[in-house]
Amino acid sequence: MRSAEIKAWLQAHPEVQHFVILDDQYASEFRAQFSGKFVLTSGYLQNDSLAAGGI
Secondary structure: OHHHHHHHHHHHOOOOOOOOEEEOOOHHHHHHHOOOOEEEOOHHHHHHHHHOOOO
16 A cells, blocks of 8 residues: 555654645555545646646
């Protein structure tokens, strides 16, 4: 589970107090574990932006 990986990383880095998770998948998993810290993105738009040199 990706949320378990993120949770483990955060526990290993207690200096991180503020974070946001950006992902184009796993919405229900992240919303359940990281309420208010998850933004669902569109992989389609991300790929278009990269191809166009937008990022």
